[in-house]
Amino acid sequence: MGRIASRPEASILHADLDSFFASVEQRDDPRLRGRPVIVGGGVVLAASYEAKAYGVRSAMGGRQASRLCPDALVVPPRFSAYVEASRRVFEIFEDTTPLVEGISIDEAFLDVGGLRRLVGSPETIGAALRERVREEVGLPISVGIARTKYLAKVASAVSKPDGLLLVPPDGEREFLHPLPVERLWGVGAITAAKLHADGIRTIGQLAEREELELTVAVGKAAGRHLWALANLRDPRPVEVGRRRRSIGSQSALGRAGRRRTREELDVRLAALVDRVARRLRGGERIGRTFTLRLRFDDYTRATRSATLPRSTAATATWLETGRRLLDVAWPLIEERGCTLLGITISGLEAAGPGVWEQLELPLFVEESRGDRLDVALDQVRDRFGSAAVTRAAQVGRHLGLEMPTLPDPAPRHA
DNA sequence: TCTGGGGTCCTAGGACCC
């Protein structure tokens, strides 16, 4: 923040690992290299470029994916391997420049302005970064370089796979304007359809319109945003140290049409609250708003939320809140079924270690017993794993909760 | 397109306050 809004030099890098999960799998199992690989089961979490060549895409249903690419090798995800690979890649980012803004597990913006004299040009730095990630972590990564973040993001996408692309300041329009609007970050299927209906298919056509026209078509914020992007007025700086604004967990409940008992959902709710409250405490955060997330048999969704008077990370308080909301939503669930239950805690604030409740002094005694239980449970789970302590209601029941997935040594054919 | 899990940000209406 407070950095120069418009800069003469293309010195923002967007670094984006290629088909991240699939690349990790290919790295760790030589039999997968050079072959179409799909990570995931019911839904495609990632596809290698060999699989993408057949039209396989992330978020696609598994059945459709295997229809498109019957020879694909399907492997279950190994999240801990991805987290570890990501950690190592981010170490290389941080080693390149202190100005790193992480976007997700596999991509980040890096501001390398001001490093030219000491280290080299942004292009040199980008090339070196790619080489280090390849050498030290064994993964392909693409890098886009431009004057602004969004342009750098588009550039890295255009450069894929395993590419590097610099958009010089005097070549920005030439680069951006012929591209379809879908290339812009924030333009999904619905916004694209609205723009198409207005006769806008390319970013150049977007740039020809008035800002007001766009805000009418897609809403105020989105319209302004699109207008700024198309006209290359995106002053957003690389922001270091952004903190998470919510923490949540959800679990799909399998086939539609099955009746769920209140007890069954309560057990699932308790498991979700346990997990999220623990993550809250692990991150030394407290939160104020609880959102219960439902998906019905017809796959439409609804949420019910409640905001507490004080922030907390206490499991008991959140469980009670979740149960209240489940009560509120129960008639809806009985009527329309339930295929997914999720929770999110938002309104997060920092809390010191062990301070899990914003305490009003006369009130603290009542909650402290629950806090002590949370401490004890967290410690047991830290030492022996999440499965070490389970609520009595969960013991001996197979509720379809995801168990840690072990690496599958022999990938099966789809 | 028969559908996972983790997030971000925006919009709109109502309650409430000055």
Next chain:
DNA sequence: TCTGGGGTCCTAGGACCC
């Protein structure tokens, strides 16, 4: 008796991203 304008917070829904 009728009725302004502005602001904040909360809830619910929606679009989008990886």
